[in-house]
Amino acid sequence: MYVPFETLGELGDTVDVCVIGSGAAGVSIAVTLSRQGHRVLMCEGGDEIFSERSQDNYRGEIEGDTYIPLETSRLRHLGGSTNHWGGVCRSLDTYDFTAKSAAPETAWPISHDDLSPYFTAAAELLSLDPIPADEPIEGAEIQRIHFSLGTPVRVQHKYAEMISESEHLLCCLTANLLGLETENGHITRATFGNYAGKQHQVRARYFVLACGGIDNSRLLLWCNQQTGGKLIPQADTLGRYWMDHPHATVGQALIFTPEALGLDETYNVFLSPSEHALESRQMLNCGLRLHRMNAEAAQALIEELSTQAPTLGEQIRTWQADGRVIHGAMLRAAWEQEPRFENRVELSEELDSLGVPRSRLVWTQSALDRHTIRESLLLLGEYLLEENIGRVQLADWLAALPVTLPTDGELAGRHHMGGTRMSHRPEEGIVNTDCRLFAQDNMYVAGSSVFASAGHANPTLTIVQLALRLCDHLEQRLA
Structure with a gap:
């Protein structure tokens, strides 16, 4: 049930878990633990619906490569960024949790098997469509992969009745985290403020910070500064190893044998390199998306190809005369x-309306990032050429070396990952394998900020799997 901000200070010692944030991770934890009978307080800094006064706190600075303005790449009200989530979903690949030879820093301290038991519950919570198994493509070092592509769930709507009526789940809006007090490695109180300048303190047995892949770092940086480093004594990696998934239109293709890729049956096909290809080509993971063109666009591409390769153009015309359908695809x-350690969230000198320093994002793409996308396209192109089932035309920016990345268009997926990296040791990350701050007995971090690496898959399903795994851990401790 909803509780007014003015009553936060009256809750005393009745709260088992205080969840800070109400996005995919926060709601998953709050709903799951409250269903188990635990008293959960979920504090959301925004309003129930979008408001400028809340969203403005997401403004920040960007340094490095061109990136999406921070205030438009996420949402700050009940439900968080699930309110603009597109619903495209799959788990990370098994080998995404291992050290890739091109970048050993990709290794996680947990494995894919540690999250697999939470797949079914996470899929139910997100109302996912069934995700078919990936399919190797014979003779290729690429595979056909699948996503859930159903209607995206809005968690604040799906769980609206529970949030409104549950006696175990308390939800407080406009409750913004301003500070954490720690004593002997234990968080004793969290201070929250609203837009009227009022403040209240909350006590709880356990605290979970779930404010997204930028603000988890920002708030911990700020709180650690206020405590003189007592919150996170070894903070060298705090805010570091920040990542997104670069996105771009990378070319187009003609597919002479659409059934070889499944493009005869659907308008959208998803491909990725095999694990062996990542090793042999010294690249990272990539998701290629083939979107079938309409007949007119495909024919225009055929005519363009015919001027560059007349013999092939003549063969295509013969195939068409025999009734073969040639599909064009946008890639x-x-x-x-x-x-990379250099990519980071740090504190700006400018304060937001609540008196908290704004975020400064330092983000650049590396030579390996460029190599990965170019090799992925070459991998597809080589397969189509060798089997004579199609041809790839790289986008101009990708065809020439060195690769110069686009400065407009999609740019990135708005998938904010890293910054509070999960690791085995405090010298290498911020949280342990249970997502707990190393130096605090009762403070946890949830969401994609704990990702050690990103794979290529949209992060929402993995976020919820991690959240449900954390719920199991907290359930054991609460018992």
């Missing part, structure tokens, strides 16, 4: 970004 991609 788009989302690829894995190398986890």
Whole structure:
């Protein structure tokens, strides 16, 4: 049930878990633990619906490569960025959790098997469509992969009744985290403020920070500064190893044998390199997306190809005369970004309306990031050429070396990952394998900020799997 901000200070010692944030991770944890009978307080800094006063706190600075303005790449009200989530979903690949030879920093301290038990519950929570198994393509080092592409769930709507009526789940809006107090490695109180300048303190047995892939870092940087480093004594990696999935239109293709890729049955086909290809080509993971063109666009592409390769053009015309359908495809991609210490969230000198320093994002794409997307397209092109089932035309920016990345268009997936990296040791990350701050007995971090690497898949399903795994851990501790 909803509780007014003015009553936060009256809750005393009754709260088992205080969840800070109400996006995919926060709602998953709050709903799951409250269903188990635990008293959960979910504090959301925004309003129930979009408001400028809340969203403005997401403004920040960007340094490095061209990126999406920070205030438009996420949402700050009940439900968080699930309110503009597109619903495209799959788990990370098994080998995404391992050290890729091109970038050993991609290794996670947990494995794919540690998250697999939470797939079914996460899929139900997100109302996902069934995701078919991936399919190797014979003779190729690429595979056909699948996503859930159903109607995206809006968690604030799906769980509206529970949030409104549950006696175990308390939801407080406009409750913005301003500070954390720690004593002997234990968070004793969290301070929240609203837009009227009022403040209240909350006590809880456990705290979970779930404010997204930028603000988890920003708030911990700020709180750590206020405590003189007592919150996170070893903070060298705090805000570091930040990642997104670069996105771009990367070319177009003619497919002479659409059934070889499944493009005869559907308008959209998804491909990715095999694990062996990542090793042999010294690249990271990538998701290629083939979007079937209409007949007129495909014919225009055939005519363009015919001027460049007359013999092939004549063969295509013969095939068409015999009734063969040649499909054109627009090629788009989302690829894995190398986890690098230099990419980071840090505090700006400018304060937001609540008195908290705004974010400054330092983000550049590396030579390996560029190599990954170029090799992915070459991999597809070589397969189509060798089997004579199609041809690829690289986008101009990708055809020439060195690769110069686009400065307009999609740019990235708005998938904010890293910054509070999961690791085995505090010298290498911010949270342990249970997502707990190393130096605090009762403070956890949830969401994609704990990702050690990104793979190519949209992160929402993995976020919820991690959140449900954290719920199991907290359930054991609460018991």
